[in-house]
Amino acid sequence: MTRRAVADREDVLGVLMLAPSLAYVILLVGVPFFLAILLSFSNATAGSLRFEWAGFGNYGAILGDPIFQRALRNSVVVTVGSQALVVVLATAAAQVFRATFRGKRFARFILLLPWAVPVSLAAIAWTWIFDSTFSVINWTLKAAGLLHGWLYWLGDPALALVAIIIVQAWRILPFATVIVLAGLASIPQEIVEAAIVDGAGFWRRLFQVELPLLLPVVTVAVLFGVVYTATDLGVVYILTGGGPANTTHVLPTLAFQRGILGADLGQGAAIAVFLLPFLIVVAVAMLRLARRAEVGAR
Amino acid sequence: MKRVALYAAALGFMVFAGFPFYWMLVTTFKQNRDLYVGASDVSHIPWIFNDPPTLDHVRLLFGETEFPRWVLNTLIVVVAVVVITVAVAVPAGYSLARLAGRWGERMGMGIFFTYLIPPTLLFVPFSRLVALLGLHNSLGALILIYPTMTIPFCTWLVMGFLRSVPWEIEEQAMIDGYSRLAVILRVAPRLIVPGILTVVVFTFTLVMQEFVYALTFISSVEKMTISLGVPIALVRGDVYHWGSLMAAALFTSIPLAIVYNLFIDRFIQGFTMGAVKG
Amino acid sequence: MAGVEIRNLKKYFGDLHAVDGVDLSIREGEFLVLLGSSGSGKTTLLRMIAGLEHPTSGEIYIGGVRVDGDVPPRARGIAMVFQSYALYPHRTVFKNIAFPLEASRVPRQQIEAKVRWAAEMFSISRYLDRYPRQLSGGERQRVALCRALVRDPKVFLLDEPLANLDAKLRNTARDDLKRFQRQIGTTTVYVTHDQIEAMGLGDRIVVMEHGKVRQVGTPQDVYEDPVDTFVATFVGQPPMNLLDLGDPSLPPRTLLGFRPEHFLPRSTFAAGEDVRAFRFSVRRVEYLGSDRYVYGAVAESATPDATVIAKLPGTIAQAIPEGETQEFAVPRAALRYFDADTGLRRRS
Numbered sequence: 075m076t077r078r079a080v081a082d083r084e085d086v087l088g089v090l091m092l093a094p095s096l097a098y099v100i101l102l103v104g105v106p107f108f109l110a111i112l113l114s115f116s117n118a119t120a121g122s123l124r125f126e127w128a129g130f131g132n133y134g135a136i137l138g139d140p141i142f143q144r145a146l147r148n149s150v151v152v153t154v155g156s157q158a159l160v161v162v163l164a165t166a167a168a169q170v171f172r173a174t175f176r177g178k179r180f181a182r183f184i185l186l187l188p189w190a191v192p193v194s195l196a197a198i199a200w201t202w203i204f205d206s207t208f209s210v211i212n213w214t215l216k217a218a219g220l221l222h223g224w225l226y227w228l229g230d231p232a233l234a235l236v237a238i239i240i241v242q243a244w245r246i247l248p249f250a251t252v253i254v255l256a257g258l259a260s261i262p263q264e265i266v267e268a269a270i271v272d273g274a275g276f277w278r279r280l281f282q283v284e285l286p287l288l289l290p291v292v293t294v295a296v297l298f299g300v301v302y303t304a305t306d307l308g309v310v311y312i313l314t315g316g317g318p319a320n321t322t323h324v325l326p327t328l329a330f331q332r333g334i335l336g337a338d339l340g341q342g343a344a345i346a347v348f349l350l351p352f353l354i355v356v357a358v359a360m361l362r363l364a365r366r367a368e369v370g371a372r
Numbered sequence: 373m374k375r376v377a378l379y380a381a382a383l384g385f386m387v388f389a390g391f392p393f394y395w396m397l398v399t400t401f402k403q404n405r406d407l408y409v410g411a412s413d414v415s416h417i418p419w420i421f422n423d424p425p426t427l428d429h430v431r432l433l434f435g436e437t438e439f440p441r442w443v444l445n446t447l448i449v450v451v452a453v454v455v456i457t458v459a460v461a462v463p464a465g466y467s468l469a470r471l472a473g474r475w476g477e478r479m480g481m482g483i484f485f486t487y488l489i490p491p492t493l494l495f496v497p498f499s500r501l502v503a504l505l506g507l508h509n510s511l512g513a514l515i516l517i518y519p520t521m522t523i524p525f526c527t528w529l530v531m532g533f534l535r536s537v538p539w540e541i542e543e544q545a546m547i548d549g550y551s552r553l554a555v556i557l558r559v560a561p562r563l564i565v566p567g568i569l570t571v572v573v574f575t576f577t578l579v580m581q582e583f584v585y586a587l588t589f590i591s592s593v594e595k596m597t598i599s600l601g602v603p604i605a606l607v608r609g610d611v612y613h614w615g616s617l618m619a620a621a622l623f624t625s626i627p628l629a630i631v632y633n634l635f636i637d638r639f640i641q642g643f644t645m646g647a648v649k650g
Numbered sequence: 651m652a653g654v655e656i657r658n659l660k661k662y663f664g665d666l667h668a669v670d671g672v673d674l675s676i677r678e679g680e681f682l683v684l685l686g687s688s689g690s691g692k693t694t695l696l697r698m699i700a701g702l703e704h705p706t707s708g709e710i711y712i713g714g715v716r717v718d719g720d721v722p723p724r725a726r727g728i729a730m731v732f733q734s735y736a737l738y739p740h741r742t743v744f745k746n747i748a749f750p751l752e753a754s755r756v757p758r759q760q761i762e763a764k765v766r767w768a769a770e771m772f773s774i775s776r777y778l779d780r781y782p783r784q785l786s787g788g789e790r791q792r793v794a795l796c797r798a799l800v801r802d803p804k805v806f807l808l809d810e811p812l813a814n815l816d817a818k819l820r821n822t823a824r825d826d827l828k829r830f831q832r833q834i835g836t837t838t839v840y841v842t843h844d845q846i847e848a849m850g851l852g853d854r855i856v857v858m859e860h861g862k863v864r865q866v867g868t869p870q871d872v873y874e875d876p877v878d879t880f881v882a883t884f885v886g887q888p889p890m891n892l893l894d895l896g897d898p899s900l901p902p903r904t905l906l907g908f909r910p911e912h913f914l915p916r917s918t919f920a921a922g923e924d925v926r927a928f929r930f931s932v933r934r935v936e937y938l939g940s941d942r943y944v945y946g947a948v949a950e951s952a953t954p955d956a957t958v959i960a961k962l963p964g965t966i967a968q969a970i971p972e973g974e975t976q977e978f979a980v981p982r983a984a985l986r987y988f989d990a991d992t993g994l995r996r997r998s
């Protein structure tokens with residue numbers, strides 16, 4: 075009888091086939107990740123290869139820097155603001171798009187557009203929409219008689235943040251909607267029908283049956299939304315470049331300005347490390363969700 | 373009444389999602405004297421063509437800018453990254469789904485989590501690494517780094533896809549006389565084709581969209597990709613050529629939108645695995 | 651051809667003991683059925699024989715050769731038919747049947763001849779050029795059997811091959827399968843959760859539960875002489891009635907068991923027949939055409955609420971009014987005794 079050869083050894087084949095992926099992830103994600111943390115404790119610069127220990131020097135410097143404080147606050151405001159908007163809009167949009175109506179395929183196509191377009195190209199289109207002289211939003215508001223003065227969307231710090239939140243919400247909405255729709259589709263039709271037979275109206279069904287069942291999936295949508303928004307560089311970089319007067323920076327743009335443009339790798343890394351709390355919260359939440367799904371599946 | 377509300381709501385979402393694209397379209401084909409009229413002039417309606425449409429901006433984009441070059445660069449990077457991703461992620465996903473046994477799932481989860489580590493946290497150390505490797509300002513840097521984003525997600529995607537494909541055909545082939553390796557090489561590929569297709573499409577769209585690494589590593593205009601070149605380098609001196617800019621944005625978005633529309637459900641499965649039981 | 655020998659075989663998935671110490675000796679040419687509910691370990695046992703699952707410990711011999719350690723599935727001389735049939739969707743019926751022959755590098759002409767011979771045997775010659783998706787469930791099942799046959803296996807392993815067929819088709823398929831196995835005489839191990847299939851097909855039946863073998867025996871053994879209350883209630887439809895009578899003539903904690911078809915009105919037995927009589931209060935009667943099922947309770951029982959079922963053949967015309975108490979009886983020869991604590995049979 076033929077004995078087992080290497081070609082039959084599942085363990086050997088398994089390791090061999092997994093190795094390249096694992097190597098890529100460890101060498102080019104894991105190692106750089108720790109390097110990022112290490113760099114944040116050094117005063118490395120882009121020009122030289124010298125690497126000197128700086129302790130908490132970078133952190134001390136940025137924490138005392140009003141521009142950084144502002145950027146941190148902006149990151150939180152933009153993330154929370156846009157995701158709050160997304161949750162409400164996506165839940166509503168999912169309710170609309172689960173229904174069948176004429177032209178739904180086309181409507182869905184349009185709804186998905188913002189997610190398909192590259193962030194940088196969407197941002198440049200919005201820059202044009204928010205243009206100080208030619209803004210079509212201002213024209214429309216004026217023509218409708220709602221605006222008498224003038225809105226300098228990207229020139230005013232508060233308005234610029236509003237603009238950034240709108241663009242981020244616009245960009246994430248399709249993704250969140252589709253995820254919530256997938257969640258709705260996975261609710262067994264019998265449960266909904268049982269609620270109808272039990273005499274629950276639309277709102278009672280929505281709040282007492284569907285939303286609780288949708289919670290895990292809405293959470294997933296929010297978690298990815300948080301990651302995409304908090305760590306995004308493109309929208310702010312292109313829309314305002316952090317201006318006016320460094321008032322609209324978020325963590326990624328400030329890290330880019332200091333670390334890459336300013337060649338101060340240590341400080342850039344230290345700023346970027348402040349993204350970690352966002353990510354850890356997300357990772358922990360996802361792990362708990364996954365565990366719950368595992369238990370629930372049994 | 374209910375129908376009317378439904379259509380109104382659908383229309384509202386369509387306007388919110390689609391209006392920037394309408395604006396791209398209008399801007400692309402408008403003559404300059406129709407385009408550059410201050411918004412304070414309420415009598416000039418910017419939403420419509422007040423003068424006949426023109427192809428001037430499109431001609432400018434393809435004839436006098438580096439845009440065609442960027443398209444070519446993007447395609448080079450796309451092909452290279454797709455090849456690397458498929459070669460690395462598909463076997464890994466297979467291994468996790470079929471060969472790894474009980475720890476496959478957890479390992480897959482671990483690999484997937486690295487997808488959450490964002491470019492904006494890694495670009496600082498990467499800038500150093502890329503300089504060390506002498507890859508600064510070269511497409512090679514992008515080809516090396518982009519798989520860090522595609523491999524984790526695609527490994528997870530393939531693993532999830534394979535879990536929905538029954539094992540029995542592969543087991544049958546083993547009983548019928550194939551070794552495990554022969555099954556992997558000769559039977560499994562046919563079964564994974566849809567999964568591989570999804571990987572290719574995901575990688576394609578991700579490379580088309582990536583901005584952060586391109587911005588960090590590429591400095592000269594002729595090396596840029598579309599997503600970097602259009603917003604950064606399609607500016608003459610200090611003047612934005614909005615017509616050509618919007619033309620570039622429009623022509624890049626259309627193919628992506630079509631591809632997305634076809635594959636959206638598969639991607640979503642990757643994101644919701646576990647949270648949605650299906 | 652060969653027998654299969656299994657010694658103290660175990661398979662643990664973490665804390666789950668899927669197969670928990672099985673000893674089994676499958677004779678040459680025998681049709682052996684593994685019967686159990688889902689999770690009983692029957693499929694895991696089959697998959698270990700096939701080599702698709704590695705045992706945690708224990709030994710497997712096929713034709714006297716030990717295979718559990720490092721003999722891959724392809725080298726075990728087995729053929730397997732899965733519940734889903736696992737036909738290669740991109741190959742025609744011909745190519746499906748030819749696959750195992752191609753894989754073992756049989757010359758082309760021989761393949762052709764062999765496939766035609768097997769297809770003839772299962773009367774699917776007409777479908778050889780079709781693809782699996784163009785076939786009905788019954789045809790697919792025959793293709794899968796055909797593919798298993800051409801390997802000339804030492805052992806056939808069948809994992810619920812009839813489960814995906816509709817009820818009508820299942821009867822003919824069962825008949826075909828049994829005839830075919832008798833004809834070629836190859837040792838066959840067949841997994842099912844359906845006791846009718848098990849009784850109808852098996853030379854011997856192995857009743858499994860929680861990874862352990864409860865009883866091995868001919869269908870008659872298993873039905874008439876169950877070794878414990880599990881087998882007694884698992885095999886037979888409706889299941890064997892079990893009563894705790896608290897009868898002082900029996901050892902304490904004894905359960906009395908009898909099959910519903912033995913529990914009949916007293917009047918159907920001859921006066922001198924050795925029977926045990928019960929006062930049966932009838933709750934409900936189900937008319938099923940060939941039979942009547944009578945649900946009720948026995949007054950003598952220590953737990954008078956426990957449901958007892960009588961199965962009356964259509965030949966007994968006697969009226970059984972609901973809500974009345976009647977005298978029923980069981981022939982003494984049909985009574986079985988079990989220990990109420992261990993569930994084991996008491997033979998005294």
